[in-house]
Every structure is written in structure tokens, then in C-alpha cells.
Amino acid sequence: MGRAPCCDKANVKKGPWSPEEDFKLKSYIDQHGTGNNWIALPQKIGLKRCGKSCRLRWLNYLRPNIKHGGFTEEEDNIICSLYISIGSRWSIIAAQLPGRTDNDIKNYWNTRLKKKLLGRHRKSSSRRVPITGQEPEGEDAFDLQNLSNSALERLQLHMQLQTLQNPFSLYNNPALWPKLNHLQHMMIETLDSLDQNPALNLSAPPALGQEDSIKIPFQFDPKSGDLGTEMVEQNPVLVNDGFAAAAAGENLQTVGDDEFDCFKEMGSAGRENFAWWCDEFEVKSTSSSSWDSTAVIHQSDDHVYGDYGMSF
DNA sequence: AATACTAGCAACCGCGTTTGT
DNA sequence: AACAAACGCGGTTGCTAGTAT
Numbered sequence: 638m639g640r641a642p643c644c645d646k647a648n649v650k651k652g653p654w655s656p657e658e659d660f661k662l663k664s665y666i667d668q669h670g671t672g673n674n675w676i677a678l679p680q681k682i683g684l685k686r687c688g689k690s691c692r693l694r695w696l697n698y699l700r701p702n703i704k705h706g707g708f709t710e711e712e713d714n715i716i717c718s719l720y721i722s723i724g725s726r727w728s729i730i731a732a733q734l735p736g737r738t739d740n741d742i743k744n745y746w747n748t749r750l751k752k753k754l755l756g757r758h759r760k761s762s763s764r765r766v767p768i769t770g771q772e773p774e775g776e777d778a779f780d781l782q783n784l785s786n787s788a789l790e791r792l793q794l795h796m797q798l799q800t801l802q803n804p805f806s807l808y809n810n811p812a813l814w815p816k817l818n819h820l821q822h823m824m825i826e827t828l829d830s831l832d833q834n835p836a837l838n839l840s841a842p843p844a845l846g847q848e849d850s851i852k853i854p855f856q857f858d859p860k861s862g863d864l865g866t867e868m869v870e871q872n873p874v875l876v877n878d879g880f881a882a883a884a885a886g887e888n889l890q891t892v893g894d895d896e897f898d899c900f901k902e903m904g905s906a907g908r909e910n911f912a913w914w915c916d917e918f919e920v921k922s923t924s925s926s927s928w929d930s931t932a933v934i935h936q937s938d939d940h941v942y943g944d945y946g947m948s949f
Numbered sequence: 950a951a952t953a954c955t956a957g958c959a960a961c962c963g964c965g966t967t968t969g970t
Numbered sequence: 971a972a973c974a975a976a977c978g979c980g981g982t983t984g985c986t987a988g989t990a991t
Contacts, residue, residue, distance in 0.1 A: 653959070676976065693960070728979060739979075748957050
């Protein structure tokens with residue numbers, strides 16, 4: 638027994654909306670509002686449409702101040718940051734971009750933005766040579782091209798950010814790659830568990846004992862291109878997984894210029910764009926473990942979670 | 950010029966959540 | 971408290987226009 642259909646499918650028109658239908662719907666809502674009953678609305682105005690279809694048409698196209706296309710760099714950044722942080726919560730992301738609809742953002746992400754970002758990362762990562770001198774088995778030993786789920790995409794995007802922020806991190810240390818799959822699984826599981834428990838996701842990162850912290854010797858500044866000399870706190874998960882020594886730099890090899898190809902490929906606008914992005918990460922995640930990107934929205938975007946009635 | 954392929958987008962569908970009774 | 975109806979969201983589908991062969 639499935640759920641009862643929301644309308645009489647046999648007597649409901651489907652497919653693209655005609656200008657006449659748009660006019661009927663828009664003029665009615667302009668005068669009377671939606672009446673908080675989308676199911677009854679099409680009958681009132683003589684439209685052979687499902688109530689859900691009317692709602693979608695209104696929200697995505699007919700309501701005032703809707704913007705289509707022409708996404709700006711800043712909007713791209715917001716979408717990327719939020720996607721990495723909270724995943725495919727398109728309605729929440731859309732709430733941060735006035736005039737944009739969740740459907741529009743979802744389509745934009747799926748058809749353009751994702752390819753733009755992941756494509757660049759794949760290109761740069763594919764040129765890496767393992768420290769062992771052995772080629773990965775096949776093109777895809779660590780190629781994430783088969784990624785299909787949200788968590789994995791977020792992981793990959795986050796790894797790209799890590800690469801930009803700190804080219805000496807384990808993401809750029811091929812010696813660690815054979816274990817990376819396990820790490821990926823751990824991270825994915827964590828992301829998924831956070832997805833299933835928003836309360837965890839939104840809470841402050843757990844306090845870390847001193848013995849849990851590790852430090853790595855450098856921090857790359859994507860804006861200046863400089864390598865700092867301060868020791869930098871690094872992800873305690875790596876410690877627990879036995880990566881402490883490696884992550885602390887013991888097996889670091891000389892990193893060639895190729896590691897910075899991703900910058901070379903960027904125009905100045907792209908570099909500034911990523912600098913802005915990384916800056917946001919740096920400012921907003923200083924108190925969190927490095928891969929806990931939920932911190933990105935903790936400070937400036939408290940209202941993101943207004944829908945959930947949460948505060949920080 | 951015809952056909953195949955691809956990307957972009959609008960709309961639909963199913964299901965979890967919220968609201969009303 | 972339990973149930974049903976409606977809402978809202980995210981994933982998916984299908985159409986169309988543009989591009990490649």
C-alpha cells in the first residue's frame with residue numbers, strides 16, 4: 638500500500654507551463670495569496686494542474702525578484718562553501734542567496750559548478766607521481782572520478798581546499814596514498830553520521846586533549862605563496878589512525894613545482910577567488926579540527942540554521 | 950546536411966516532516 | 971496520542987538547444 642496520490646493524475650496536465658497558465662496562477666496569487674492550500678488552489682482558478690506543480694511554478698518562476706542564471710563569483714563561493722559544509726541542503730543554501738531558488742542552485746551545481754571544481758582538482762592530482770615510484774594501478778588508484786555521493790564529493794572538494802591551504806598535507810604526500818582509501822572511508826562515515834545527526838553536525842567540535850593533537854611544520858599561505866614556519870595543529874583523526882608520523886612530515890619528499898600547477902592554471906581572478914575562499918576557511922575554522930568544515934558557517938551564518946531553530 | 954551526442958534546465962516523483970483534527 | 975492531509979525537499983527524468991562527427 639503506497640501513499641494516496643496528491644491529485645487525480647488522470648485529469649492533471651503535466652509538462653511545461655503555458656503563458657496562459659502562468660498568468661492565471663500569478664494573477665490569482667497576486668490578488669489572494671496562496672491561501673496556504675496548494676492542493677485546492679488549481680481547482681479555484683480552473684487550472685488542470687497538480688497543487689504541487691503550482692507551488693513549484695510559483696516558487697521557482699512566478700514569484701517576484703527571482704533571478705535566473707548569471708551566477709557571480711561570490712555566489713559560487715557561497716554555494717561551494719555551504720555545499721562542503723552541509724551537503725545538498727539546497728533550500729538552506731538558497732536561503733543565503735536572495736532571489737535564487739533551490740532548484741536553480743541545484744541545477745547550477747550539478748551541471749556547472751561541480752565540474753568546474755572537481756575537474757580542476759582531478760587534472761592537477763592526476764599528474765602526481767607516487768613517492769614509491771610506482772604508478773597507481775590504473776588511472777584510478779586514487780582517482781575519485783567514480784564519486785557519486787554527496788559525502789564523497791564534499792570530501793574531494795575539501796581535499797582540494799586542503800591542498801591549496803597546505804601542500805605538505807597528507808593529501809599531497811603520495812607516500813600516504815595507499816592508506817588514503819581507509820581514511821576516506823573514515824571521513825565519509827563521519828560525514829554520513831553527521832548528516833544523520835544534525836545536532837552533532839552543528840555542535841562545536843569536541844575538545845581535544847593535548848595528547849591528541851599533532852603538529853605539522855608548515856602552513857601554506859595561498860595568498861602570498863609563502864610557507865610559514867609555525868607549527869600547525871593538525872587533524873587528530875590522523876593520529877588515531879596511525880598517520881601521526883607521516884602527517885607530521887617525516888616522510889615528506891621535496892615537493893616540486895607541479896604541486897602548484899593548480900595555481901598556475903588559475904588566472905589572477907581565480908587566485909583571488911580561492912584566496913577569498915581559503916581566507917574564509919582560515920578565519921572561520923581556527924578552533925576546529927582542520928577537516929571539520931562545519932565551522933565555516935558557524936560564525937557568519939548562524940542564521941543558516943534558523944529553519945532548525947538552533948543557535949550557537 | 951544529417952545524425953549522434955552532450956549540457957542545461959524545467960518539471961515531476963517519492964518520501965520525510967510538519968500541521969491540523 | 972494517533973492519524974491523515976498537506977507541505978517541502980532532494981533526487982531524478984525528460985525535453986530542447988547547441989555542438990561534434
